[in-house]
Amino acid sequence: MKSQTNAKASTNSNASNIAVVDVQAIVNSSARVKALREAQATKVKELNLWLQNAQNEVNAEQDKERQQALLQKYNAEFALKRRDVALQYQQELKTVSDNISQTVAKEAEKKGYSMVIAKNIVIYGGVDITEGIAKIIK
Numbered sequence: 001m002k003s004q005t006n007a008k009a010s011t012n013s014n015a016s017n018i019a020v021v022d023v024q025a026i027v028n029s030s031a032r033v034k035a036l037r038e039a040q041a042t043k044v045k046e047l048n049l050w051l052q053n054a055q056n057e058v059n060a061e062q063d064k065e066r067q068q069a070l071l072q073k074y075n076a077e078f079a080l081k082r083r084d085v086a087l088q089y090q091q092e093l094k095t096v097s098d099n100i101s102q103t104v105a106k107e108a109e110k111k112g113y114s115m116v117i118a119k120n121i122v123i124y125g126g127v128d129i130t131e132g133i134a135k136i137i138k
Helices: 002-015 023-029 031-060 064-111 130-137
Strands: 018-021 115-118
Touching (some): 018 064, 018 130, 031 064
Parallel strands (some): 018 115
């Protein structure tokens, strides 16, 4: 009996050292992420405009061989531009993600949490530190 009580007490004290964080909520409330999304949307619009202009130029070309050459040229350029835009966006999001992870780790250590778990996988328990992290990340 005594070992069961001690096991329960040990479990209860460890439970208070576990925090949960809603990473998606932090990302969605981040001004930096909002700015990145807006910049990405602008880049995509610019890329679509460039593509439309390229298509117009290809369509205006009367010589079929030149038209085919232009089409190949613009397809290759478009693929590179699209890749560059996507890579830059991914790199910037990774920087934000790394910043969130570092902030969570610092806050967890500062407040004495031994573990922080993503809130969406926890059914019950843990101290929700999302709001505090979101305020720091802003």
